[in-house]
Amino acid sequence: MLVLAATPIGNLQDASMRLRLALESFEFIAAEDTRTLKKLANGLSIKLKAQLFSLHEHNESERIAQLVELATENDLLLVSDAGMPTISDPGFLLVRACAQAGVEVISLPGPSAVVTALAVSGLPTDRFCFEGFLPRKSGERQRVFLALAQEKRTMVFFEAPHRILDALQDAHKVLGDRRASVSRELTKKFEHTERGTLSDLIEWAKSIPKGEMVLVLEGAEDLVYDEKLLGQQALNLVAQGMGLKQASIQVAMQTGASRSVIYEQALLLKA
Template identity: 55%
Template sequence: MIILAATPIGNLGDASRRLVEALEAATVVAAEDTRTTLRLLAALGIANRPRLIALHDHNEKDRAPELVELARGQDVLVLSDAGMPTVSDPGYGVVAAAAAAGVEVTAIPGPSAVVTALAVSGLPTDRFTFEGFVARKHGERSAALRALASEPRTMVFFEAPSRVAATLADMAVAFGAERPAAVCRELTKLHEEVVRGGLAELAAWAEEGVRGELVVVVAGAAAREVAFPDAVTQVLELVRTGMRLKDAAAEVAGLTGHSTRSLYQEALARRA
């Protein structure tokens, strides 16, 4: 089978027993960076030296069929440099190919920068969306952020230290200067830091220079003040586009703050 294995995002002590056992038994490991994997094996005191196959963004399309064929006769362990494979890291193409070929896929869960940052951000965790890395170019980044301006869920982004100040400044324009956010730096490492504040405030802070691995967590848009009858009309409009009534009521409820159940029942009554 294909085994997706989460690796520590910083603190080596977060390596699970299952991960260690899998590395000790592995015969084939597909790794984002084979050098990083060799360092991980050495740091964990693992003597086993499996066959290492490089799997990264530039070769995954070509490597996936090979790995799936290997997995028909033996387990193939898939690792990213840190965290869970497939989450802004290689692995999705392999999983998709394995699923299409009927090859079993499983995972060894573990550290995740996305969930860790969300948990320590101090922002709502009940509903969230992971947006990965934003575009590098200012125009594309600004357009993508504007499209998220009314997103009601907490948003989680990855960003590079060299671009985080510019990204936070663009977020302040797209989402509003006072929109609450948190920059989570060097999670689980010695110099872990979480800086919270409004987006404009955080952009000014980042101008002084930021180092390390970063995750930016931004609060979702506040519910707009929409009268209940108008909210029901929005639900019915979404239904006319093909959305299920239950899903439409839930979406409008998230945007307006009205009860999903109330919207559903009133929309149902109007349709009767």
């Protein structure tokens, strides 16, 4: 059996009783970072007796065969540094391989930065999508936002503190002044969630907030197209080296709006 166990995202008191029992009793544990696991065990006053295996983004492919073989004969516990394994953390390849090999896969649920930030955002929670970490480069981030311009569900992203201001500015440039929230240091002593429009959050982020960030963005309104915004999105692509005609086609494909309207609006804005 392979058991995925969620670990605290900040506050050690969020460790479930099932996690504590698993850490105490399992004989084999795969961890994103074995040093982090040992710190967690020490913080919970647990003495590990398990044989430990590292499983991170750089060695997951090479270690899968060994761990699948182990899980076919034994119970194997999988933990990441924080939160649920496989959710923007290592483990997906192992889960897939175990499932294909007929190994039972279960989870010990627990803390998740995604749903925690969503719950306190003040934005709709009935339907949402998680988009993981935003790209590091501005142009790539803008393309992500452009692809999601007409996404109606609330959107959740991870972002590093030193890039949160740039990410907010890119979101504003592509999506307009939507409602949003940024949660930082979730479950920790200095936990804080800033809510408002993107322009509000841009001003807040100029203070250089610290801590891991979760950005939550309002979805698009039904069938509402801001022609000026669409034209600007096309010009953003032109600024990255794309021809205006092709940029208009791409924006039209992403949004469902008229290609000719986008092209005309881009020309007007350029003029």
